[in-house]
Amino acid sequence: MTYIPKPGFRHPGAAVNAIGYARRDYEGAVSTLCAGCGHDSISAAIVQACFELDLPPHRVAKLSGIGCSSKTPAYFLGQSHGFNGVHGRMPSMLTGANLANRDLIYLGVSGDGDSASIGLGQFAHCMRRCVNMVYIVENNGVYGLTKGQFSATADEGAVKKDGAVNPESPIDLVALALQLGATFVARSFSGDREQLVPLVKAAITHRGAAFIDCISPCVAFNNHAGSTKSFDYVREHNEAVNRLDVIVGRGEITAAYAPGEVEEIVQHDGSILRLRKLAAEYDPRDRVAAMTYLEERKAAGEIVTGVLYVAPDARDLHDHLETVETPLNQLGDEELCPGADALAAFNAGLR
Amino acid sequence: MRPTDIRSPEYFHKVVDCQWACPAHTPVPEYIRLIAARQYTDAYMINWKSNVFPGILGRTCDRPCEPACRRVRVEKEPVAICRLKRVAADHKEDVRGLLPRVPAEKNGKRIALVGAGPASLTVARDLLPLGYACVIFDADPKAGGMMRSQIPKFRLPEEVIDEEVGYILEMGVEARFGHHVDSMRALLREPYDAIFVGSGAPRGRDLDLPGRQAAAANVHVGIDWLANVSFGHVHRIGERVVVLGGGNTAMDCCRSARRLGGQDVRVVVRSGFEEMKASPWEREEAVREGIPILNYLVPLEFTVERGRLTGVLFEKVRAVYDANGRRELVPTGEPRIHMPCDDVLIAVGQETAFPWIERDLGMEFDRWDRPVLDPVTMQSTLPRVFFGGDAAFGPKNIIWAVAHGHEAAISIHRLCRGEDVHDRLPPTVNLVSQKMGIHEWSYDSEISPDERYRVPLAPQAVALKNIAVESELGFDERLAFLEAQRCLNCDVQTVFTGSRCIECDACVDICPMDCITFTANGEEEDLRARLRAPARNLTQSLYASDALKSGRIMVKDEDVCLHCGLCAERCPTGAWDMQKFLLDMAQATDVPKHACAHR
Ligand SMILES: Cc1cc2nc3c(=O)[nH]c(=O)nc-3n(C[C@H](O)[C@H](O)[C@H](O)COP(=O)(O)OP(=O)(O)OC[C@H]3O[C@@H](n4cnc5c(N)ncnc54)[C@H](O)[C@@H]3O)c2cc1C
Ligand SMILES: Cc1ncc(C[n+]2csc(CCOP(=O)(O)OP(=O)(O)O)c2C)c(N)n1
Ligand code: SF4
Ligand code: SF4
Ligand code: SF4
Ligand SMILES: [Mg+2]
Numbered sequence: 001m002t003y004i005p006k007p008g009f010r011h012p013g014a015a016v017n018a019i020g021y022a023r024r025d026y027e028g029a030v031s032t033l034c035a036g037c038g039h040d041s042i043s044a045a046i047v048q049a050c051f052e053l054d055l056p057p058h059r060v061a062k063l064s065g066i067g068c069s070s071k072t073p074a075y076f077l078g079q080s081h082g083f084n085g086v087h088g089r090m091p092s093m094l095t096g097a098n099l100a101n102r103d104l105i106y107l108g109v110s111g112d113g114d115s116a117s118i119g120l121g122q123f124a125h126c127m128r129r130c131v132n133m134v135y136i137v138e139n140n141g142v143y144g145l146t147k148g149q150f151s152a153t154a155d156e157g158a159v160k161k162d163g164a165v166n167p168e169s170p171i172d173l174v175a176l177a178l179q180l181g182a183t184f185v186a187r188s189f190s191g192d193r194e195q196l197v198p199l200v201k202a203a204i205t206h207r208g209a210a211f212i213d214c215i216s217p218c219v220a221f222n223n224h225a226g227s228t229k230s231f232d233y234v235r236e237h238n239e240a241v242n243r244l245d246v247i248v249g250r251g252e253i254t255a256a257y258a259p260g261e262v263e264e265i266v267q268h269d270g271s272i273l274r275l276r277k278l279a280a281e282y283d284p285r286d287r288v289a290a291m292t293y294l295e296e297r298k299a300a301g302e303i304v305t306g307v308l309y310v311a312p313d314a315r316d317l318h319d320h321l322e323t324v325e326t327p328l329n330q331l332g333d334e335e336l337c338p339g340a341d342a343l344a345a346f347n348a349g350l351r
Numbered sequence: 352m353r354p355t356d357i358r359s360p361e362y363f364h365k366v367v368d369c370q371w372a373c374p375a376h377t378p379v380p381e382y383i384r385l386i387a388a389r390q391y392t393d394a395y396m397i398n399w400k401s402n403v404f405p406g407i408l409g410r411t412c413d414r415p416c417e418p419a420c421r422r423v424r425v426e427k428e429p430v431a432i433c434r435l436k437r438v439a440a441d442h443k444e445d446v447r448g449l450l451p452r453v454p455a456e457k458n459g460k461r462i463a464l465v466g467a468g469p470a471s472l473t474v475a476r477d478l479l480p481l482g483y484a485c486v487i488f489d490a491d492p493k494a495g496g497m498m499r500s501q502i503p504k505f506r507l508p509e510e511v512i513d514e515e516v517g518y519i520l521e522m523g524v525e526a527r528f529g530h531h532v533d534s535m536r537a538l539l540r541e542p543y544d545a546i547f548v549g550s551g552a553p554r555g556r557d558l559d560l561p562g563r564q565a566a567a568a569n570v571h572v573g574i575d576w577l578a579n580v581s582f583g584h585v586h587r588i589g590e591r592v593v594v595l596g597g598g599n600t601a602m603d604c605c606r607s608a609r610r611l612g613g614q615d616v617r618v619v620v621r622s623g624f625e626e627m628k629a630s631p632w633e634r635e636e637a638v639r640e641g642i643p644i645l646n647y648l649v650p651l652e653f654t655v656e657r658g659r660l661t662g663v664l665f666e667k668v669r670a671v672y673d674a675n676g677r678r679e680l681v682p683t684g685e686p687r688i689h690m691p692c693d694d695v696l697i698a699v700g701q702e703t704a705f706p707w708i709e710r711d712l713g714m715e716f717d718r719w720d721r722p723v724l725d726p727v728t729m730q731s732t733l734p735r736v737f738f739g740g741d742a743a744f745g746p747k748n749i750i751w752a753v754a755h756g757h758e759a760a761i762s763i764h765r766l767c768r769g770e771d772v773h774d775r776l777p778p779t780v781n782l783v784s785q786k787m788g789i790h791e792w793s794y795d796s797e798i799s800p801d802e803r804y805r806v807p808l809a810p811q812a813v814a815l816k817n818i819a820v821e822s823e824l825g826f827d828e829r830l831a832f833l834e835a836q837r838c839l840n841c842d843v844q845t846v847f848t849g850s851r852c853i854e855c856d857a858c859v860d861i862c863p864m865d866c867i868t869f870t871a872n873g874e875e876e877d878l879r880a881r882l883r884a885p886a887r888n889l890t891q892s893l894y895a896s897d898a899l900k901s902g903r904i905m906v907k908d909e910d911v912c913l914h915c916g917l918c919a920e921r922c923p924t925g926a927w928d929m930q931k932f933l934l935d936m937a938q939a940t941d942v943p944k945h946a947c948a949h950r
Contacts, residue, residue, distance in 0.1 A: 003790045007798035007913055009425045011865045011884040024863070036855040036923025044860040191854060219855065219923045231853050235901060 006030050018054040026050045028078035038190035038216030039069050039138045043076040045193055049200035061097060061104045065090040065119060068145045069111035069138035088119025091126035098131055101327040102318055105204060106133035113143040116152040116171045127180040127209050132316040134203040135211045137173055140218035141229035148221025159226030174213045178291050183208030183314030187305045189234050190216040198244040205247060205271050208314030234303060241279040241306040248272050267312045275307055284310050352875050352895040360780045363932040365892060366909050367842045369432055372419035374754035376936045377401040379416060379432055380842040386435055387835035394439035396449055403473050403753050406511045409437025411502055413748040421839050424911050428803040430837045438831040451480040453522045458482030460767045463543040465532050468496020469749045470740025471549035472519050473756025477939040479522040487524050490531035494520060496551055498749060500578040503607045504819045535708040545735050545763045552741035554704040558697050562653030566660035570653055573604045573698030580607055589693025591615045593663050595650055596698035597627035604696040605642045610818040618644045621680060623670060662691040701746050728772045729759040737762055760939040776937035785843055785929045792929055794843050796916040799836040840914045844932045847905055849896040851926035858918035858927055864911045867918060872904045882908055
């Protein structure tokens with residue numbers, strides 16, 4: 001971390017977005033993570049995405065568990081709502097918040113330890129229920145905060161800084177998310193800002209459970225030779241299936257692309273994800289094919305990144321439960337507590 | 352873009368905007384840090400070495416460094432560089448023991464210097480420690496040139512001139528004051544190894560309008576009048592004074608008049624307020640002292656009654672621009688304006704004059720009757736004769752006179768040693784890491800958000816009563832510290848080592864000014880458009896690295912970097928480091944050729 005405050009001066013030519021904010025208005029406190037931590041890069045990508053989407057900061061809620069990754073919501077969106085909960089419990093807290101106020105944009109930030117170890121059950125149910133949220137796992141293959149023990153996503157055969165080799169097989173959170181019913185699934189790398197920013201924007205605009213597994217090197221404990229989550233290793237093995245070049249609003253004119261080169265996916269709100277294909281046969285709307293493809297490429301030693309799956313017309317938890325449209329904090333006492341007669345009538349309906 | 356060659360002394364020198372802009376290349380941030388550390392004597396000596404007259408310049412410099420100050424590009428006003436220089440002079444201890452020693456045994460070379468202004472004095476200061484005999488001639492009774500004869504005492508007290516001119520005279524100058532040099536031919540016949548002409552631009556322009564002769568007793572050429580005030584020949588002026596002209600001389604005339612009995616003093620200028628040549632701060636002071644500045648008025652006539660000046664007649668004009676943007680002043684047709692007054696001061700410019708240099712000596716003069724000179728060596732077409740200061744290229748200012756003096760001294764020294772005057776040493780450069788610990792730097796990297804501090808002034812009631820009362824009081828230690836903290840330490844350079852970089856983006860994200868980008872290489876023009884913040888200031892360099900592991904390059908736009916060191920603090924590998932760049936201009940010296948050119 002740094003001891004001097006980040007100066008208030010800004011580039012005199014800094015752009016402002018449609019609601020009058022500059023990118024730096026979406027920053028948070030200065031990070032206390034290790035210098036060079038991949039997690040800081042992800043924070044910066046979130047800042048950039050929210051700036052580009054013209055999001056009013058007070059419409060965003062950030063929730064997290066425990067870990068270096070889970071600390072990061074302090075370092076971005078300083079003007080948004082935030083809740084730092086117990087280890088592995090971000091999904092249930094976020095689900096509750098979302099049920100109470102469906103109007104906010106929910107950003108769940110977690111780590112591989114937080115989500116794949118102690119919070120695996122929470123992760124699974126939140127995906128399965130299709131809570132409308134962005135779920136980002138900042139995946140470094142270790143418990144960074146507790147000094148670098150292997151986490152459940154560490155690859156078999158990966159070497160720890162002290163030389164120990166991981167004998168266990170890893171949990172692939174992308175495979176799990178696909179299998180459990182997440183409706184937007186992507187993988188990226190903290191060191192590839194150009195890929196990550198559009199993915200975060202797409203995940204935010206997506207309605208449903210949008211999961212991003214973001215490989216994020218831990219410079220303190222997992223960035224050495226023998227690590228499979230280091231800058232060098234990920235750069236060498238990264239194979240993107242597609243490039244999400246732009247997200248455009250409803251009815252915008254499309255840029256010129258050769259036919260077959262580009263795929264456009266229209267989401268529920270009319271926004272369009274424009275994907276430039278890199279793997280010709282890859283279809284991000286085919287969940288089963290995606291799962292097979294991922295397994296094949298993993299066996300070949302590749303780290304597949306990009307938009308891996310989208311269900312553009314997904315139904316979320318509120319749709320499933322047929323909840324009231326209005327956030328609870330906007331309902332009056334009478335609507336929230338309709339009284340004994342209403343209860344009696346309801347019970348009678350179940351007899 | 353090709354990788355930037357940071358080994359070239361020019362590259363980082365340009366980043367230190369103030370030092371680059373200073374004609375004498377004073378290491379500004381270095382002395383400002385010393386002031387913040389209350390090491391006033393050290394701060395003074397750094398100045399003294401570069402610009403010879405820190406106390407004088409700290410009150411009067413034209414300060415080309417300030418408009419160049421990086422601070423202007425990130426907020427409203429520059430660091431008060433000039434007035435901090437005065438702080439070093441005001442608060443220093445006795446520096447006599449720190450001045451260079453003059454050898455008792457001389458080198459046998461004699462130099463004649465015509466004029467005892469800042470240019471000649473600088474030449475003498477540089478040459479005396481090398482064993483030269485320096486003979487200075489001046490028509491005035493004391494040394495200092497226009498610093499003494501023109502600049503009014505309320506801006507520059509006599510003691511400050513005496514002290515700083517004294518340091519040089521005490522080195523053993525052979526003074527011939529009260530001695531006007533009448534003939535260059537005669538001087539050339541005397542046994543001098545070289546002659547330096549620092550005679551200034553002593554001729555004030557007059558206005559040959561109807562009534563000028565008849566009103567002569569009350570119409571004065573500004574610089575002659577100021578000299579008479581300075582030397583105590585004039586103590587009073589009429590109650591109503593009209594000053595003609597819009598430059599700094601006009602400002603000194605009107606403010607002096609205000610102190611010598613002028614009640615209704617006004618400045619009348621042909622052009623508009625914005626185009627006036629006077630420095631903004633000089634204009635500001637005049638206005639503050641209750642002197643109106645009237646624009647777009649062209650003088651037509653001095654009106655005279657019974658042999659005495661009664662006023663000035665003006666025609667109102669407006670500016671009209673032709674297709675090429677050239678301005679013309681066209682009468683508006685409004686009735687003429689008569690301004691009654693008791694005295695007029697004409698401050699419409701000054702020029703060089705060399706009536707004492709015969710034109711058949713083989714010394715070439717150009718069509719403006721100025722000597723033909725080599726702008727680097729200051730040598731005339733007579734190899735033994737050098738020029739500097741206002742005499743060289745027309746009226747400029749003190750700091751330029753000093754810069755010319757340094758260059759001429761180098762030339763004279765080389766000439767006297769039988770060396771080629773064009774063969775000159777490069778500046779010495781020193782680049783040292785400032786890292787003290789993980790988050791510790793040897794400089795104060797925190798950025799002060801404070802706006803520029805104003806220099807406290809003497810109460811007007813006191814200042815306007817006596818022309819010898821200095822109008823500015825100078826910063827006290829507390830204000831000096833706060834103002835010094837505004838300096839961005841532009842000499843503490845961001846130095847990048849590509850082989851260490853893991854491309855983690857930490858520096859990109861922490862940088863408050865969006866200076867740093869990792870991107871595919873391209874031509875500079877193309878790169879400038881696609882950086883994290885577009886690099887539109889073409890006067891500022893891009894710092895480009897070689898290709899990194901990913902094939903991309905690092906590009907840093909130097910334009911608005913705060914030198915806060917956050918990039919280096921965030922870098923996990925030390926690929927960024929903050930290194931202090933100290934550039935010392937070569938001066939006349941006995942060190943053999945190239946010996947001190949280590950970079
Ligand atoms: C009113 C006024 C205010 C100014 N204010 C400022 C200011 O605030 N800051 C600033 O930086 N600059 C200022 N200047 C400009 C500055 O004074 C000059 O640029 C500077 O002094 C030039 O230095 P110099 O060494 O070339 O010659 P000068 O200072 O002009 O000195 C030349 C000397 O040579 C002598 N001399 C000339 N011919 C002969 C001869 N034939 N024989 C013997 N002696 C001779 C003269 O008597 C004079 O003393 C001001 C100028 C004027 C007129
Ligand atoms: C209930 C509970 N169990 C254990 C811990 C100790 N602990 C703190 S952080 C952490 C692991 C965090 O790993 P991860 O989510 O990958 O975050 P990282 O620091 O790697 O970003 C553990 C086990 C805890 N804080 N609470
Ligand atoms: S320990 Fe690792 S994960 Fe935690 S801040 Fe440091 S680099 Fe980042
Ligand atoms: S010193 Fe580094 S972090 Fe600070 S403004 Fe300059 S480039 Fe940016
Ligand atoms: S912080 Fe250092 S290692 Fe990271 S990108 Fe910047 S220079 Fe490279
Ligand atoms: Mg982890």
